[in-house]
Amino acid sequence: MLKGRKFSYFIISVLSLLLLTGCPGVQDFSLELPGDYSVESLSAHQVIISSETSRQISDTHWSSIIIPAKVVMLGWDDNYILVKQLGLKRDPNSNNGYKIPDEDNANFWILAVHSEEVYGPFDEGDFEEKRNELGVLESVKLKYVNEYR
Structure with missing residues (x-):
């Protein structure tokens, strides 16, 4: 009887700890894309959007970030990856520098994929124009990132 009671206390303690700290990594995920690209949700x-092929951006700093936060939509085929990204702005309700998506700053x-060329940032009109110029198929549709999880 005492053994069962200790186990119950242990389970309650673990569940309480998870509720207090939150589930680790709930927002974290990674999605492989064509080429060396991937979506990283931190x-x-x-x-x-990052690349496994690091790119040198200064003499001492290396970065693999290709498209900065917040990537909200994407679509791809074997040749192209299309992305909608929202810039981040300071949260007016926070005093600690927390940033939230800026709906007025869509890029x-x-x-x-094959040439590793990055085109953008564009507004929606210029994006459609460049998409047509490159011959990106109409079947490549932008979908919300969370739909790929």
């Missing part, structure tokens, strides 16, 4: 708003990007 938190609710830190969703980026669109096109990644050419």
Whole structure:
């Protein structure tokens, strides 16, 4: 009887701890894309497109971020990756520098998988124009990132 009671206390303690700290990594995920690209979700708003092929951006700093946060929509085929990204702005209700998506700062990007060319940022009109110029198929549709999870 005492053994069962200790186990019950243990389970209640673990569940309580999870409720107090939150489930680790609920927002974290990674999604492989064509080429060396991937979507990396580090938190609710830190969703980026990165490349496994690091790119040197200065003499001492290396970065693999191709498209900064917050990536909200994407679609792809074997040749192109299409992306809608919202810039981040300071949350007016927070004093700690927390940033939230800026719905007024939408950018669109096109990644050419084989040549590794990055086109953008574009507004929606210029994005559609570049998409047509590159011959990106109409069947490549933008979908919300969470639909790929």
